[in-house]
Amino acid sequence: MREELHRFFRAARGAGVRVSPAESIDAMRAVSEVGFADRGLLRDTLLVTLAKTQDEKQALAQCFDLFFSRPEPKTNADAAEGADQQSESGASPSQPSGSSAPGQGGGEGSAPPELGELAQMLLAQDRSAVAAALAGAANEASLSNIRFFTQRGLFQSRMMEALGIGQLRDDLDRLKADDPAQAERLAAALDGLRDSVREMVAQALLLYGREEAENLRHEVLRNAPMMRLERRQVEQMKELIRAIARRLRERYSKPRKRQRRGHLDVRRTIRRNAAWGNIPFLTAWKRRHRDRPQIVALCDVSGSVAQVSDFFLLLIHSLHEVVDDVRSFAFSGHLIEVSDILDKQEPEAAMREIMSKVGFGSSDYGASLADFEKRWLRAVTPKTTVIVLGDARSNNLDPRTDILRTISERAKRVVWLNPEGRMGWGWGDSEMFRYAPFCNLVRQCSNAKQLERAVSDIVAAYQ
The missing domain is CATH 3.40.50.410 (von Willebrand factor, type A domain)
Incomplete structure (x- = not known):
């Protein structure tokens, strides 16, 4: 979970919360004490150790809720339920009514054993296994590196490749010839899987892309004719x-130690230490007055x-x-x-x-x-x-x-x-x-x- 916390710190910085390395270390130590079992306690721990103002506390709470929420994998039952709702409203369903059996956990018969692992999971409607596969694909695709909305398609493709979309397409083609009913169920499950991947990428973009998007917006605004x-844009410019004022205050309000102390005055230092063989026990400094x-x-x-x-x-x-x-x-x-x-x-x-x-x-x-x-x-x-x-x-x-x-x-x-x-x-x-x-x-x-x-x-x- 250490990598997960590091990703959370990155998302928090993107949400406008200033998280220093020392604060992140303190937060990780606190989390090691309370653990991950109690989600509410974990949330309060991170808020106490990282948030320094009321605005940061609110932003961090929203970031926590978004980060630790996971899109639910869609199954055949979900697709069939959506089709039934469309039928009741008078719209033609996208899938035939016999293509799925809502409420039956195992579907219309068990999946053929020669199918790949992903096809087996989808046909079995194993939500936990699909969720674990999605999390693994997100890690393999380095989803936390997404920065811009133009990268959504790229990361969706990477995740689908990591899940094994090539093998799944081969299984689907084989089922269309051998078992059309199972093929329709697998195609509907694949559509649900694509929706889940799309939601995960959108969530990651919201978490990790905000800082880059904000920086880009600020850069455009910084160069816009006032x-x-x-x-x-006027309020954004204000x-x-x-x-900018905060940045200038931080840069100039705290003089550096060398500026406060001045520069070493070698000649005066030597004269002051003549009694000790010019060993510089006492130092003299040149101080310059600054208005x-x-x-x-x-x-x-x-x-x-x-x-x-x-x-x-x-x-x-x-x-x-x-x-x-x-x-x-x-x-x-x-x-x-x-x-x-x-x-x-x-x-x-x-x-x-x-x-x-x-x-x-x-x-x-x-x-x-x-x-x-x-x-x-x-x-x-x-x-x-x-x-x-x-x-x-x-x-x-x-x-x-x-x-x-x-x-x-x-x-x-x-x-x-x-x-x-x-x-x-x-x-x-x-x-x-x-x-x-x-x-x-x-x-x-x-x-x-x-x-x-x-x-x-x-x-x-x-x-």
């Missing part, structure tokens, strides 16, 4: 942005880029464990500070309020920069990274590049993230090339992958 998302990130974000929320700004603000304000201080501003025709709105409200409510105050207007970068210079320029210090997210389209108004130059002189860095493609920069009313000389970094940022990379590089500059 300005052209469908409504149903979940992806939260996952925690301070960010000022200026986000264009005009109609063309409002959705990208929504995701960007959600990501920045989710990094509270990494970023020491974030001040956020939104603008279209004029600029306002929105830090308190984002801190006190849920993202959806916050963006609705922001858009009602300043959103969907005509962009005026010059007037917005003038508002920032007049009221909040002192917020920019040599420790501050200023991030501007916008398409730099100012409707042919004065772009006030002089103000951006002043901000650049005061700040640690100025980073411009443009959700528009590079081919559009400088065309029409785009002022991107006039702003670029006063930025330390200018990047296209049209999808979640580029957004994650940009924010990661900004935070990493402080490490």
Whole structure:
């Protein structure tokens, strides 16, 4: 059963439960104590040892129920019962009424001894033997390696080959000539066997294919242009942005031991240990002071880029464990500070309020920069990274590049993230090339992958 537990851990990870190697070892030790006889006790044991949150507990319970349920092998009686139901409803049955005898455990006479093992089991309607054969075929076909729905046919064929479908076809051809009634019973049993294999493959795909399917969906979403998302994709993108925030927090919130301690100062170490013949009993370390990130974000929320700004603000304000201080501003025709709105409200409510105050207007970068210079320029210090997210389209108004130059002189860095493609920069009313000389970094940022990379590089500059 150890292999079975390993497969269960894989299925649990696919269901979104984080199972570390240490936790899997603890779970296996606990299971060795309680055993497999009591299914309810086994379920509770795995929930206690693996689930860390209520959501994980629910997902793990569903995964357990699905993993340890086995499709019941279909027999001739099942096929005949389905045919009878079709007959009662007025539909013509797929099999002749005399092809099977419901309720008779051994069927119409015993199976000829010269038939193969699989044909013997099917004609005898031995459910336990068929279930054991299906489990063995699943192991032989490595069914737990299924990842995509396009592999269903492949694994169904592998399982049927492992069961001995070639021998069964030969037995069926021989019975058609010698005993047509038995041949019809065997053909009906074969159809039931195919249904059981199909159900097992579908169950395995649900268990082991979810993680790969989720990764594929996330990868497609990560590369999707955020300005052209469908409504149903917006919530999925917000979940992806939260996952990106968690990943960045884990990467940057816990400094490595070497970063905390610094690097060995060889000269000071030698001097401190001169009394002991330069044997390094005492060590000296070079420590470098690292500032925690301070960010000022200026986000264009005009109609063309409002959705990208929504995701960007959600990501920045989710990094509270990494970023020491974030001040956020939104603008279209004029600029306002929105830090308190984002801190006190849920993202959806916050963006609705922001858009009602300043959103969907005509962009005026010059007037917005003038508002920032007049009221909040002192917020920019040599420790501050200023991030501007916008398409730099100012409707042919004065772009006030002089103000951006002043901000650049005061700040640690100025980073411009443009959700528009590079081919559009400088065309029409785009002022991107006039702003670029006063930025330390200018990047296209049209999808979640580029957004994650940009924010990661900004935070990493402080490490």
